[in-house]
Amino acid sequence: MRKQTTIDLSISLVLVLAFVALPHFYSNLTILFMMAMYMVLSQGVNLLYGLTGYMPFGYVGFFGAGAYGFSIALQHLHFPIVLALIFGVLFTSLVGVILSPLLRLSGAYFAIGNLATSQVIYGIVANSHLQGITGGGDGVDISQYFNQTASYYVMLAVLLVVMVGIIWVKRSSFGLSLQAMRDDSVSVAMSGVNVVRNRMLVWLASAAIAGLCGAIYAWFISFFYPSSVFDVSIGIFAIVFMLFGGQGTIFGPVIGTIILYGIYNVIGVSTPQYFQLAYGVLIVILVMFLPNGVLSLFKRGRRAHGRVLESRPNF
Template identity: 30%
Template sequence: MKRQAGGFVLALAVLWVAPLVLPIGDYTHNIIGLTFMFAATALAWNWLGGYVGQISFGHAAMFGVGGFVAARLIIAFGLPTGVAWVVGGLTAGAYALVWGHPTLRLRGPYFSIATIGVGEASRLIATYWSGFTGGSSGLSLPLSGGPTKYQLYWYGLYLLAAAVVISYWLRTSRIGLALLAIKEDVEAAGDVGVSATRYQNLVLFLSGTMVGVCGGFYASYQAFIDPQDMFSFDRSISLILMAVIGGIGTILGPVLGAVVLVIIQEFLLASYSDYYLGLYGTLLVLIILFEPLGLAGLLARLKPLRSTP
């Protein structure tokens, strides 16, 4: 445990100092900062999908709510960026409980289908609520008064660090044991005194809050947001792909999945959008067929081989 904690702190220190001592271009610097945000969002989805076993296709709803609430607070009241992100995140967490408390009683595909409906309903409401979201025209955030894209690198790193710490806490605490019991058999967990409702609500609130904060980060990063982007079904799918490709239920996996997602997007999406979708789909199929534990599982299998003389 101490070795893992030391490695985590060392990695954070290296990533924090790297832009100050290495000749990293502005484009690469910005992309790395955005990758931190994607990794934090994937980890937050993993708390519900990986730890509880409830696969959500509607997390874009919290991403969008957090982004638009933060954007409105910045535009209308001039709140500091960090405060606006936190308020947007808490609002997204509360919104997650509104729809999640009743739907979390469903299991398996029934819950997943319900979350698709939540995500699409949220997208439609946001599109037609033009007074708040700007509708199809979206919202433009002020370019002055907040952190620059260069500074957002470190904000993204802090978000990722927080997501990793919470992930580790959920995995190693008594809450983690309760979540494992719920994931294996919710009825049996209830028989031994584990309240599935309470623990699932807690995880959903934490997940929705972190995703909402990341939505606020994304709004500041882009300086322009619209409902079709923030609430899109593709965004919910990307969270699932990052976790599955990296290794669902692990801490390292979603981070690796986010790195792979961003690399493929940046190198192929602009010029070869068809190849981007095809390559990502092919990678997903290969991992499901040959390495169900994802890239994290592959690294775990290769570690003993490297240590063999």
């Protein structure tokens, strides 16, 4: 187990180091930033859905809340960047606490309820009556803090921390309890696990990850409207990348993001019609033949290999 953890940590470190090196070979920092950001966001979804079974279709609500929490801290509280990022996370966590009754729902009801609440947050932020605080529909201009390079490296640091966190959760008894809760929460509760507390912790951790991503994204672009940071497609992308790679796995969201976001940038931008068709077909194939994601292919291969060894005649 310890050896496995060391390998996982090493791969995570190599991944982040690759991102550190890439700007020296490729100067479009936005693509690299977005790829790292989606990896973190997918891990946030992975934490919630992969380990507890709650599908957050409105995940972008936390992302947008983080972006606005960060901006408010900069513009109105005049915090330095680091404190503003922390404020963004705390603000998102507060939103998470307020929305925690959603956890009483499950399945499709939770997914729809979560989507609806994200739109409610969007509506509140964009409302002209809050213009003095959020900027309302006029958007946010924090361009005096614009620093793409610094925000990129902060995002990489967050990616590393989140990867380490996911590895720890997967290996810990806490993570096992989450997976058990996903399968049968009643039995787990009867075994003495505090189901409500654990669910709440994961919910808040997942919200904080999205909030931190939103805050760094706001810093990265520094000029945005509510529609830019509450764009539902941001949350949907994170979910699809996680599902494609493999839910509940450590590297599934990373693989999913590299493949799908890469494809999106290569062909989705130039020929969106073909891309949407290709994306649609890919997702249908995924759901039908690989419901556990691309990484499950390797597990299948490993099991098949094991069966071959077992059935081999013992001479």
